[in-house]
Amino acid sequence: MREIGVGLLGLGNVGAGVVRLLADNEKAIEARLGAKLVIKAAAVRDVDRERRVDVDPAILTTDVDGISARDDIEIVCELIGGVTKARDLVLGAIAKRKQIVTANKALLAVHGDEIYAAAERAGVDIYYEAAVCGGIPIIRTLREGLASDRIESIAGIVNGTSNFIVTAMAKGGREFSEVLAEAQEQGYAEADPTLDIGGGDAAHKLAILAMLSFDCRVDLDKIYVEGIESLEAIDYQMAKDFGFVIKPLALGRRYPEGIDLRVHPTMIPASWLLADVPDTKNALYVNSYALGASMYYGAGAGMMPTAMSVVSDLIEVARNICAGVTGSKPMRSQQSLESREILPIEKVETRYYLRFSVEDRPGVLGQLTTVLGAHGISISELLQRGERGPNAQVSVIAFTHKTQEGRLRAALSAIDSTALTSAPTMTIRLAS
Ligand code: NDP
Numbered sequence: 422m423r424e425i426g427v428g429l430l431g432l433g434n435v436g437a438g439v440v441r442l443l444a445d446n447e448k449a450i451e452a453r454l455g456a457k458l459v460i461k462a463a464a465v466r467d468v469d470r471e472r473r474v475d476v477d478p479a480i481l482t483t484d485v486d487g488i489s490a491r492d493d494i495e496i497v498c499e500l501i502g503g504v505t506k507a508r509d510l511v512l513g514a515i516a517k518r519k520q521i522v523t524a525n526k527a528l529l530a531v532h533g534d535e536i537y538a539a540a541e542r543a544g545v546d547i548y549y550e551a552a553v554c555g556g557i558p559i560i561r562t563l564r565e566g567l568a569s570d571r572i573e574s575i576a577g578i579v580n581g582t583s584n585f586i587v588t589a590m591a592k593g594g595r596e597f598s599e600v601l602a603e604a605q606e607q608g609y610a611e612a613d614p615t616l617d618i619g620g621g622d623a624a625h626k627l628a629i630l631a632m633l634s635f636d637c638r639v640d641l642d643k644i645y646v647e648g649i650e651s652l653e654a655i656d657y658q659m660a661k662d663f664g665f666v667i668k669p670l671a672l673g674r675r676y677p678e679g680i681d682l683r684v685h686p687t688m689i690p691a692s693w694l695l696a697d698v699p700d701t702k703n704a705l706y707v708n709s710y711a712l713g714a715s716m717y718y719g720a721g722a723g724m725m726p727t728a729m730s731v732v733s734d735l736i737e738v739a740r741n742i743c744a745g746v747t748g749s750k751p752m753r754s755q756q757s758l759e760s761r762e763i764l765p766i767e768k769v770e771t772r773y774y775l776r777f778s779v780e781d782r783p784g785v786l787g788q789l790t791t792v793l794g795a796h797g798i799s800i801s802e803l804l805q806r807g808e809r810g811p812n813a814q815v816s817v818i819a820f821t822h823k824t825q826e827g828r829l830r831a832a833l834s835a836i837d838s839t840a841l842t843s844a845p846t847m848t849i850r851l852a853s
């Protein structure tokens with residue numbers, strides 16, 4: 422049986438899962454592929470570190486740059502994360518005409534144009550199913566399943582760690598830091614967890630999803646990003662009281678004048694399917710011209726679900742190698758991508774939840790509503806919460822009707838620049 426050599430760059434959470442899955446499903450994979458995938462080397466920083474899987478010590482090496490020079494390796498599987506070293510390694514491997522599999526969304530969101538173009542020029546494959554939504558085969562779905570359709574909008578929970586945190590916080594009784602530590606322990610969080618909680622990881626994934634959904638190049642810096650760090654227990658409670666659930670959403674929508682791309686905590690009706698996506702689960706809701714609404718759900722992070730996507734990519738690339746067609750069907754032909762404007766956040770129109778921190782004294786509500794009204798912002802619900810504590814500080818909660826974000830920002834800046842509020846007003850966008 423033909424052997425196809427694989428070189429792993431990285432043997433952390435995902436790398437260990439790849440080794441385990443290739444061993445556990447060895448026979449089935451061989452039968453489906455008609456060839457044998459063999460890990461010839463695994464590059465790590467520290468060969469003595471304890472691994473989550475048993476590996477033959479002979480395959481471990483710290484010579485990460487040497488992997489793509491090896492003749493017995495046909496596929497280089499990048500699982501080290503980060504953007505700088507990973508870019509050099511992937512471009513180096515492409516130059517040596519190795520096929521590439523990666524789970525690295527940050528790499529593709531930042532250096533994707535350069536990497537896809539290099540792969541296209543060299544005629545090699547680059548597969549990245551695990552980079553978005555871990556184990557959900559969403560890249561294949563967008564690229565192949567919906568290839569004949571026109572996607573109008575996407576809305577997804579694409580970061581498992583932040584969904585895990587908001588799910589736990591909505592139940593109450595746990596500290597943010599404790600829940601984050603659990604996600605890190607389970608291997609869901611990024612090496613730098615601020616990417617998870619700050620929305621950066623979701624933005625990386627949205628950049629990839631938007632390229633595939635809207636056929637455009639995406640400048641990562643133009644995606645509006647807000648994390649989940651400033652949400653407080655009262656916000657989860659208020660969401661519940663008004664029939665909503667707070668979820669960390671990545672949103673994309675096609676408009677004639679450009680593409681709206683944003684990542685932020687969003688209040689969604691409790692009756693929506695996305696509201697029922699718990700813990701580290703991910704889901705992507707797609708609205709397309711011919712199919713209409715469709716949703717894709719599953720494990721968005723973790724050792725084995727992510728490894729499943731990586732190994733499926735290895736199988737697909739190996740099939741291409743066996744058929745002699747590598748590089749002949751790029752994920753997205755770079756020449757066909759359009760440059761579309763990404764709409765500034767000020768142009769977004771939606772409903773808002775506002776939480777004002779104010780003193781409980783006569784006239785406060787009147788002053789708040791006067792400023793909002795002067796900016797053309799209409800309130801749909803208004804209430805006050807909280808015991809009169811020291812200095813009589815309370816929360817005033819307002820839900821607005823649909824309004825333009827630029828207008829809302831001007832109103833809040835006018836309010837927060839006075840002594841009326843004791844802290845910046847909390848704003849959460851509602852799904853619209
Ligand atoms: P880990 O931090 O667990 O593993 C990284 C591995 O890379 C380690 O084995 C580390 O070596 C090795 N490494 C890092 N830098 C170097 C270097 N310069 N030279 C040699 N080896 C190096 O990361 P994960 O496995 O969690 O993630 C890997 C990739 O997969 C990332 O891009 C991540 O975003 C992505 N991903 C992760 C998911 C998850 O659930 N964890 C889900 C989807 C994608 P050593 O062990 O010696 O330190």
Ligand code: HSE
Nearest residue numbers: 580581582609611722
């Ligand atoms: N840190 C990421 C998450 C891993 O929590 O979703 C999956 O990409």
